[in-house]
Amino acid sequence: MVYVKRRTTHTLRVLHPKIRSRVRIPLASGECHFYSFEGLCDYKEHIALSFKESHRVDNPLVRIHSECLTGDVFKSERCDCGDQLWESIHHFGEEGGILLYLRQEGRGIxxxxxxxxxxxxxxxxxxxxxxxxxxxxxxxRNYKVAAQMLKAMNILSIRLLSNNPDKIRQLEQHGIQVSEQVSTGVYFKTENERYLLAKKYKGQHAISIV
Ligand SMILES: [Zn+2]
Structure with missing residues (x-):
């Protein structure tokens, strides 16, 4: 007797990232909506903040910020994350813009x-x-998730507020057109000199240090 093993077909469920909720949260710096998402590739709780309804604007200015608890919340002098985050929040509060706040603490470690x-x-x-x-x-850090968030918000072309060339490369790989790179400020402090030098020379960040 020959036994024929029946093949079972498994249907792979492909999750298309989509917006889970959109909540108005007025900030000290201006009117803002927070977005949460479903189906992101790494299942983390990343959020997007859209200031002044910028998700409706063509080619909005976008900042992709990776979480840095020590810098963002406690204003650590070891890095410039908090300074760059608050620069964008103040700027977006006045001029509009979208902040993607990625839960990739310590460059993902x-x-x-x-x-x-x-x-x-x-x-x-x-x-x-x-x-x-x-x-x-x-x-x-992986910026595929940032591209997924933008696509879920129906945004396919952006101006990017960043000094980091890797972000542009990865966004374009994942289908987001970056029409312009807008530089952020450089926040030089005694405690972060070596950190900024490493970012410039090893991370190829487009920053000038005098
Ligand atoms: Zn930091």
């Missing part, structure tokens, strides 16, 4: 690992070397 990396930096490593010593690559 997480908060505790980032604190471990700071310990190594105290012993002389730069920000990228410290990640490597913890067996992480220089940068684990």
């Amino acid at each position: 997480g908060l505790y690992n980032k604190l471990d990396a700071y310990l190594l930096q105290e012993k002389g490593s730069d920000t990228f070397e410290a990640n490597n010593q913890l067996n992480f690559p220089n940068d684990l």
Whole structure:
């Protein structure tokens, strides 16, 4: 007797990212709507903030910001994340714009690992070397999720507020046209000099340090 194993067909459910909710939250800097999403590729709780209804504007100005608890909330002097975040929030509050706030703490390695990396930096490593010593690559961040969020908001072309060429490359790979790169300010402090130098020379960020 020959047994024929029946093949079962599995239907793969493809999730198309979509908006889960849109909530008005007035901020000190201006009128704003917060967006949450469903079906994002990494299942994290990323949010988008649209100031002054900028999701309806052609080619809106967009800032993609990766979460940095120490900088964003506690205003750490070790990096310039908080300064850049608040620069965009104040600017968008006046002129409009969209902020994608990605939950990719410590360039994707997480908060505790980032604190471990700071310990190594105290012993002389730069920000990228410290990640490597913890067996992480220089940068684990993935901007595919940012492209998914924009597409869910029906935005396919943007002006990008950033000094980071990797963001433009990845967005375009994932179907978002970047029509213009608008530079952010550089926030030089005694405590973040080595961090900014590493971003400029190892991360190829378009920043000038004098
Ligand atoms: Zn930071």
